[in-house]
Amino acid sequence: MSELQRQSEMLVESLVRAEVKDLHSYHVPGSSGLLKLDAMENPFSWPGHLQNAWFDKLKEIDANRYPDPSASGVNQRLRKLLNVDVLAARANTELSIMLGNGSDEIIQILAMTLASKERGILAPEPSFVMYQMIAKFVGIPYHGVELNEDFSLDLNAFLSSIRAYNPSLIFLAVPNNPTGNLFGVNEVKAIVEASKGLVVVDEAYMAFTGSDLLPLIAEYPNVVVMRTLSKVGLAGLRLGFLIGSTVWLNEFDKLRLPYNINVLTQASAELALDNYHVLSEQTESLRAARSELTAGLQAIDGLQVYESEANFVLVRCLQASAREVFTRMKELGVLIKCLDGGHPSLKNCLRLTVGKPQQNVQMLTALTASLVELSTRKSSV
Template sequence: MGRGIERWVRPGIRQLSAYAVPDATGLVKLDAMENPYHWPEPLVEQWLATLRDVHLNRYPDPSARQLADTLRKVMGVPDSAGLLLGNGSDELIQIIALTLAGPSRLIVAPEPGFVMYRMIATFAGMEYLGVPLKEDFSLDLPAMLEVIGQHQPAVIFLAYPNNPTGNLFDEQEICRIVEASPGLVVVDEAYHAFAEASFMERLPEYDNLLVMRTVSKLGLAGLRLGLLAGAPAWIREFDKVRLPYNINTLTQASADFALQHHEVLDAQTARIRADREKLMNDLCSISGITVYPSRANFILFRVGRGRGQQVFDGLLERRILVKYLGAGQGVLRDCLRVTVGTPQENRAFLDALEEVAVKTGS
């Protein structure tokens, strides 16, 4: 062990593992909820022409004004709301945590949920409490209200739809949570493009509600861009914690260009939504698998008891990379998550899955 690590690195950090991203070289990559499509060639040419005017010798526009205006239009951010941009929505979660951190300050999120809420709470030295979802992965409203009353969380994250379960929580129940919360509630709409449901229009109703989105799942994961919309007074506080120039010049130019042509991304996401339904039906027809409904661009499924790791390994041997979530005995036991890919990728995944025994004892 390096000198001083035990003395100086906080125990919470020492106990963490770095966020692991597997090498996907040569694999059909269905593990990270990416959009599998690029743009038509003429659009790529137009984008490259735009980049000619970018000056890399200068710092970026610190508030990314042009991009922020485009995002407001394309994402339907209400005029009365403030807007903050982040280097991915991960950075926005971090900004929120750093702004609110303090002794016994608490972050709450339903579980299973997005792992970065817990990790970032630890980075920021905050407490974290995961509230178990019900067996069908819906919110346990009484448990959430109990935690709110008892622990007064500084912020609650609700992924809408939820990752990794894929379902949308009940809208009325979310409103109850917002109304009962003394702190902030962040509705994380990372999968908004596939959900056809949103809290964005409801922002003016609540001064403790924030809506977070990302362009990652839309087809721009490589750019690292997220947005947070909500009451301007809150957004101004968060903006003080944002590092200057967090949205680099190439991201500003490229995201603005892509969103000006959002009909291309919209067509791709519509395609993915349709392919999700086909993949869902095809998965349901494989015996020995439980498939969970999805309003996102991925599907959670459970294989026979004790088969999860073998199914994951079997898929990998056939060059298909999905996400294995089910180590241990928790609610995600033997669960895997597959991202909706191109029709060819989905077929390759299904063919491989049919070859791998998914049933207990088979």
């Protein structure tokens, strides 16, 4: 080791926060040459005419200039698409939208604004891992409340955790990731009513379900709703958004870094929102593909399949090791997500993103082959 490196290590040892030293960087596995069904991306690209319009729009961009700091073009289109003005008028209140570099950035802004050493974050478990990770980044307490065995909400346990920890921030992903199920509106309302903190309803998978909890922002002073364009086809743009009372959003906006939505994202998202029916048609066909995939999975021996309202399906391997199945599927050219080890109740679980029908057939074939092969191998030793 060079002297320079040794000195850097000593400085890191003395200066970096202990919680950060304990963390690992977020690992994204390589997917080159693989059928990528691990990250809940929309597999469809845009039709030719839209791609052409997109390239024409990008040509006009002045990349030498900073972006519009409030991304007003995107903001206004979202307002219209979500009928925010109608909701605000109905409740006689002021509602706003704040944009983030993915919803991940919004979670971070919420945590930085609200949490303190005494009052932290509460979320069901298992759920989206970023809630806990960001609590660690920010250095605040995080409390997970176990879901029931079938991944439904244990409302009594949740309400008693609210009383015990008095969190300033509660995250409820509806549908939940990685389990795919919804939490009922009455359960969400019971949590909101019991909470003295802010409840963030994370509707990242909203496009794949009939559930829509946005009206809650016009009913309760302590609810905001978070959504993203990632799952409807624009994961690469990084655009998440928070909808809620202007009183809340003005505070969060103080911690949003200026120019967090770059010029390319703003221009692309404007065009996508003007043509939202194209994305809606794609998400509709993914819902149909999900039903077919679920039926295909249910026909496989040795799998427990969880019904999903999102663009992925959770399965549990009952007679094989999920890690071995994951590895074998990768060798067969299909990348999915292995959740084993992420949380005790996800033992032997895999998460399969819904792809195009033909991709789902390829995934089912690889999954079946892996399970058969592994069980044969097991019985011959």
